[in-house]
């Protein structure tokens with residue numbers, strides 16, 4: 001369904017047509033049974049993966065840091081807090097206010113009820129948010145609790161993102177002009193997802209998500225015909241020397257004439273599109289070069305086209321498996 005929908009429009013469609021099904025009733029019915037949420041979370045991730053064109057091998061945290069969509073467990077509890085604020089603001093004669101007052105009384109007495117369930121859900125977020133019953137019973141305190149849930153979400157995504165070995169090319173981003181180097185929010189819709197050519201956009205996305213078919217990733221997939229291959233032996237199919245990573249393929253390998261000329265043409269185009277880029281790239285590591293170009297909006301289309309062409313070149317050659325790793329019957 002989402003194969004040809006551009007990601008930005010796909011996220012709007014998601015909020016309009018999919019999200020309502022995933023949050024139905026969540027403001028009142030709390031997720032005290034974590035297992036009951038699993039299927040809904042899988043559906044959310046499946047939609048975003050199809051929208052971006054990435055596989056199930058990519059890290060789940062990227063689905064949220066790159067699109068700005070909110071993980072379902074956080075979205076549902078935030079809506080519950082919204083309902084709490086609404087109920088607290090109602091006049092005392094309204095049934096919803098009376099029901100809430102009863103729940104608050106039960107919670108103060110230590111009896112399980114909707115308020116204690118809400119405390120439990122907040123406490124069992126990936127980064128726990130501990131709140132008192134008095135905080136949940138005071139309309140003036142609820143916005144503060146909401147802010148703490150947002151902080152918990154940012155902290156959770158940041159920790160998972162930094163811990164992922166696959167996030168190398170997505171790190172050290174900045175927003176705005178180079179002189180300001182404003183740090184990017186941990187989760188927002190990223191400019192490279194607005195690229196108009198689907199093949200270029202998906203190929204670049206898969207590359208930076210470490211969801212590509214270069215040897216560094218491809219040779220860790222299971223294959224009954226070969227033994228497991230350590231990363232240091234997943235070498236380039238052209239030079240058989242360095243590990244075949246995105247940085248090596250895009251920037252380092254010089255054992256294929258077409259690859260070298262493609263690279264020279266890319267940097268010449270880049271210099272023309274972003275004057276002065278050469279000085280900024282000088283002295284940077286390969287990963288830092290890709291990180292920097294990825295944060296430059298005028299250079300994104302060039303980077304995506306270059307990536308697509310280079311990976312197509314690699315795809316046309318058989319992947320190299322060192323002979324000692326083949327299983328001989």
Ligand SMILES: [Zn+2]
Nearest residue numbers: 236238239253
């Ligand atoms: Zn090579």
